[in-house]
Amino acid sequence: MSSTLGTRPQAALPSLGRVYRTRSSVELKEFFRQRESVVFTLAFPVILLVVFGAVLDYDIGFGITFTQYFMAGIIAAGILGASLQNMAISIATERSDGTLKHLVGTPMPKSAYFVGKVVQVLAVTVCTVVILLAVGRLAYGVPLPTGADWFTFAWVAALGSSACTLLGIAVSSLPKNGRSASAMVTPIALVLQFISGVFFQFSQVPTWMQTVAALFPLKWMAQGLRSVFLPDVLAAQEPAGTWELGRVALVLALWCAAGLVLCVLTFRWQDRGTD
Template identity: 55%
Template sequence: MTTTTAHPAPAAPLAPPGAFSLGRRRVAIELKSFFRDRNSAVWNFALPMLLMIIFGSVFGGQTLGPTGITFAQYFVAGMIASGVLYTSFQNLAIAIPMERDDGTLKRIQGTPMPKVSYFIGKIGLVFVAYAAQVTLLILIGVAFYGIELPSGSQWFTFAWASVLGLVSCTLLGIAFSVVPKNAKGASAVVSPIVLVLQFTSGVFFLFQNLPTWMQQFASLFPLKWLTQAMRSVFLPESAAALEVTGSFELAKCAAVLIAWTIGGLVLSLVFFRWNKRGEN
C-alpha cells in the first residue's frame, strides 16, 4: 500500500503596491528631500513671515476707512493666501526643473512605479508644507496683529479655499515647470511672476485702490480670488465694504478656483515633460 504526501499549494505571489500606496511613500521621500535642503526650506517658511512683519510694522497701524480694520489685518489675510502660492506654484515650478536637470525625473520614468505616484508625492508635500506655514502665519497674525480665528462657517470657507487653491496652484506649478530652460534659471523666471501676482491681487495694497486695468488683470488669475476668500475668513463682515463690489463673492471665488483647477489639470497633462529639452 503506497501513501501519498500532500504538498501545500504554492502561495500566491504578493500583489505589487498600488499607485496610491506608492504615492504615500513618495510623500515621505519628498518631505525628507525638502527639509534636507535647509536653505530652501527655511526660505520658504521665512519669506511670508518676514514680509508680514515688515509690512505690518510699517503700515500696520493704518485704519482702512470706517471699517475699523487695520492694514495689518488686511495684509495678514493676503499673506495666508500667498502661502498657498509659495508652497505650491513657486515651490514646484522651481524644484521640478531641478529634478529634470539632475536626471531624477528620467530615473523615475524608467521605473515600474505608476507615474501618478510621483504627482501624489508632490501634492502631499505641498499640503504638509502649507499646513505648517499657515499655522505659523495665523499664530503671528493672532499674536501681533489682532486677527481673530475663524468661527462657524468660516472654517468651511477656509477649508475649501485652501484645498482648491492648493490643488489649482500645484497643477499650474507642474505645468509651468516646462517654461524654465534649465534649473539655474527657474527661480529667475518664477519669482517675478509670483511678485507681480501679489502686487496686483490685493496682497500688498488695498485691491479697490489699484488701477482698473490692474484689477482686471488680477481677476484672470487664482490668487486674486483666493485672497478675497481668505479675507472673508479672517476679517469681520464689515470688511466686505473694502471689496470692489462690496461683497466677498464667495460663490464666484469658488467657481474661478474650480475652473483653474480643471485648467491646471489640462495644462499639466499637455505640457509636462519628464526629459530635458532635446531628449527623447
C-alpha cells in the first residue's frame, strides 16, 4: 500500500502580498476601533489649531497671520503624533500584553507586522494632514500650497513620517512595559514640539534650544513645511536665513537611516526580563 494513502495534502500558504494586506487591514481596524487613540492622534492637532488660531490670530509681518505660520508646525506635530508617538506607545503595549509574543509564534513573517504598522501610520498621517488643511483653509483662510510647493510638501511629509516611524519603533523598547509607555513618550514629544517652533515662531526660541532642536527631525520637518506655507521673505527669520531645503532632506534622510539601525539593534518581541 502506498505510504501516501491516508494523508492530507498540506494547504498552500498565502502569498506574501496577501499576508501583508491582511495584516495591514488588521492594524487599521484595531486603530480606528480604539476611540482614545483616534481622538488623541487625529483630533488633538485639530483642537490645537482651533485654539491657537482663535487666540493668537495676529499679524507676524508681511501680511502673514500666526495661524498661517502655525499651520506648518501643527502639521509636523500631527505627523509626529501619528508616527513616533503612535508607534512607540502601541508597540510597547502590544509587547507588554503578549500580542507580539503570540505573533512571533505564528507562521506569519515578522516583516508583515512592520508593514502593517507602516500602512497604519500612512493612513493616519494622510487623514491628519487632510483634516488640518481643511480646517485651516475653511476656518482661518490659510492658503493651500500651489504648484511645486505640493511636491515639497509631499517629500518633507514622507521623509519626516518615515524617520519618525522608525524612531517610534526604536523608542518602543525604552519603556519597561506598556503601562509606562505613554508617560515616557508623550513628554518627549511635547518637549520636541516646544523647542522645534511648533507653538512659537522658531526665531523666538532661545538659541541654545534651537541648537538642541536641530538634533532631531521635528525641527527640520517644520522648517521644510514652513517653506510651503510662508512667502520666501520670511526665510530670513530662519537661523541660516534660508529655508535650507537641501539640508532638510539630508537630515531627515540621515534620521531614516539612523532610525532603521536603532530598530535593528533595539527591537524586542517581549518585555525586558521575560525573554
